[in-house]
Amino acid sequence: MRIQYDRAACQGHNRCYLLAPELFDVDDEGYAILLVEGEVPTDLEGKARLAADNCPEYAITLEA
Amino acid sequence: MTDQTTPPRPRPAPEERPAPVDWATDWDHTHEAYAAAAPEIWDDLRGRCPVAHTDRFGGAWLPTSHQDVSAVAHDTTHFTSRSVIVSDFKPTAPAPVGFAPPITSDPPFHEFARRLLLPAFSPKAVRPLEATTRELCGGLIDTMLDGLAEGEDTVDVATAYSQHIPVQVIAHMLGVPPTDGDRFRVFIHRILEKPGQTGPTDTEDTMISYLEGVIADHRATPRDDLIGYLLDLEIEGRPLGDDHILGTVALLLIAGIDTTWSAIGASIWHLAQHPEHRRRLVEEPEVMPFAVEEMLRAYAPVTMARLVAEDVELGGQQLHKDDWVLLPFPSANRDPEAFDQPDEVVLDRERNRHAAFGLGIHRCLGSNLARMELRVALEEWVRRVPDFELADAEAVRWSTGQVRGPRQLPIRLLATRPGGPR
Numbered sequence: 001m002r003i004q005y006d007r008a009a010c011q012g013h014n015r016c017y018l019l020a021p022e023l024f025d026v027d028d029e030g031y032a033i034l035l036v037e038g039e040v041p042t043d044l045e046g047k048a049r050l051a052a053d054n055c056p057e058y059a060i061t062l063e064a
Numbered sequence: 065m066t067d068q069t070t071p072p073r074p075r076p077a078p079e080e081r082p083a084p085v086d087w088a089t090d091w092d093h094t095h096e097a098y099a100a101a102a103p104e105i106w107d108d109l110r111g112r113c114p115v116a117h118t119d120r121f122g123g124a125w126l127p128t129s130h131q132d133v134s135a136v137a138h139d140t141t142h143f144t145s146r147s148v149i150v151s152d153f154k155p156t157a158p159a160p161v162g163f164a165p166p167i168t169s170d171p172p173f174h175e176f177a178r179r180l181l182l183p184a185f186s187p188k189a190v191r192p193l194e195a196t197t198r199e200l201c202g203g204l205i206d207t208m209l210d211g212l213a214e215g216e217d218t219v220d221v222a223t224a225y226s227q228h229i230p231v232q233v234i235a236h237m238l239g240v241p242p243t244d245g246d247r248f249r250v251f252i253h254r255i256l257e258k259p260g261q262t263g264p265t266d267t268e269d270t271m272i273s274y275l276e277g278v279i280a281d282h283r284a285t286p287r288d289d290l291i292g293y294l295l296d297l298e299i300e301g302r303p304l305g306d307d308h309i310l311g312t313v314a315l316l317l318i319a320g321i322d323t324t325w326s327a328i329g330a331s332i333w334h335l336a337q338h339p340e341h342r343r344r345l346v347e348e349p350e351v352m353p354f355a356v357e358e359m360l361r362a363y364a365p366v367t368m369a370r371l372v373a374e375d376v377e378l379g380g381q382q383l384h385k386d387d388w389v390l391l392p393f394p395s396a397n398r399d400p401e402a403f404d405q406p407d408e409v410v411l412d413r414e415r416n417r418h419a420a421f422g423l424g425i426h427r428c429l430g431s432n433l434a435r436m437e438l439r440v441a442l443e444e445w446v447r448r449v450p451d452f453e454l455a456d457a458e459a460v461r462w463s464t465g466q467v468r469g470p471r472q473l474p475i476r477l478l479a480t481r482p483g484g485p486r
């Protein structure tokens with residue numbers, strides 16, 4: 001599973017950071033920082049899905 | 065946003081407006097009938113007239129689908145945030161700053177004003193406030209339980225618990241005495257619940273004059289709090305203007321209190337009627353973060369507004385410059401196109417792109433703080449009061465206007481536990 005994060009769409013709702021801190025950090029202004037590049041570690045796929053499914057701005061996309 | 069929208073001349077006390085007969089053509093979100101049944105009204109409108117109109121407030125629109133609400137929230141070209149409270153008076157503060165930056169600001173000024181504040185409300189900045197909030201909640205529950213007379217088992221949770229939490233947290237952040245809470249609530253009632261409808265007010269009694277005093281006091285005695293932070297900010301070597309500081313503090317005060325109070329109250333109202341949900345929160349605390357988001361989705365307290373900046377079509381309706389548009393995020397959150405089983409509270413809902421904190425560039429600046437307050441308030445409540453029910457469903461009263469939550473909430477305490485270590 002591959003993950004992508006669109007910084008321009010992110011409005012800092014911080015749902016990703018709350019649900020998947022292994023995948024997302026947050027900067028001083030509250031915008032998300034994606035911690036992995038490309039491929040999501042298998043054991044974190046569930047968390048990646050949660051982050052994507054809870055981002056109100058559709059800023060996180062997954063590809064199988 | 066502020067009570068400056070009221071013209072200076074004294075006006076007679078307003079008469080109660082007639083109740084709308086058809087919400088599609090004559091809606092009024094400041095009416096008790098709307099407050100009591102808003103979710104049903106949105107469902108009805110979404111089904112037959114997704115962008116409703118009213119001639120009240122000088123002409124206003126009410127989109128109810130997730131798609132339309134989201135489209136308006138993301139479109140800063142056709143819609144301005146110059147005023148975000150629908151009122152009988154159009155705002156006089158000019159774009160792009162507005163009365164209460166950044167919520168009343170448009171791009172490009174908006175981003176600038178928002179960036180000044182974002183660091184004070186980031187998840188990491190909010191975290192240290194959690195312990196204080198928890199202590200505060202515990203103290204409120206102690207006071208509430210100690211105040212019960214022998215044999216008495218009913219309390220008004222809205223007035224004895226929910227409303228004090230955000231008032232005291234924001235007072236702590238701003239560096240004003242917690243005892244000023246009663247005054248905050250008067251200002252907020254005037255501005256949000258009955259905008260422009262409460263009659264004349266003495267100048268000394270307005271929020272503006274109160275805040276001028278607070279800011280002057282902070283200037284005289286500098287301290288390390290949020291107002292101190294604002295006073296220290298510089299733009300290109302110059303401090304922020306007094307209007308900017310006052311507008312921002314007014315915004316934080318208004319936006320920080322009623323909203324969170326409403327979310328806490330609505331969640332307790334829900335739990336009081338769902339024994340299986342309160343049991344689950346007691347037995348499976350790991351569900352709490354999901355439950356908090358689900359409560360925010362189902363009982364989103366905040367509705368914002370925009371003014372039409374340029375003629376535009378929305379959901380088949382022609383909107384004209386200077387029309388109001390009310391943006392009911394709670395209605396977007398109950399749209400079956402966007403959510404499975406939207407009218408069910410699914411405590412551990414896994415797909416939940418709710419819009420309780422708005423969408424687009426004006427996403428609630430205080431969302432991390434509000435979320436923390438709601439979670440801690442519920443955690444402490446179910447820990448100390450694991451079982452409770454509505455004492456009198458008829459006596460529950462919901463606020464009118466753009467912030468929706470229970471203002472009277474009589475709850476019967478069925479089981480309580482002493483405080484002490486967790």
Ligand code: SF4
Pocket residue numbers: 009010011012013014015016017030031032054055056057058059060
């Ligand atoms: S949930 Fe979405 S909008 Fe919020 S911080 Fe994460 S990526 Fe950004």
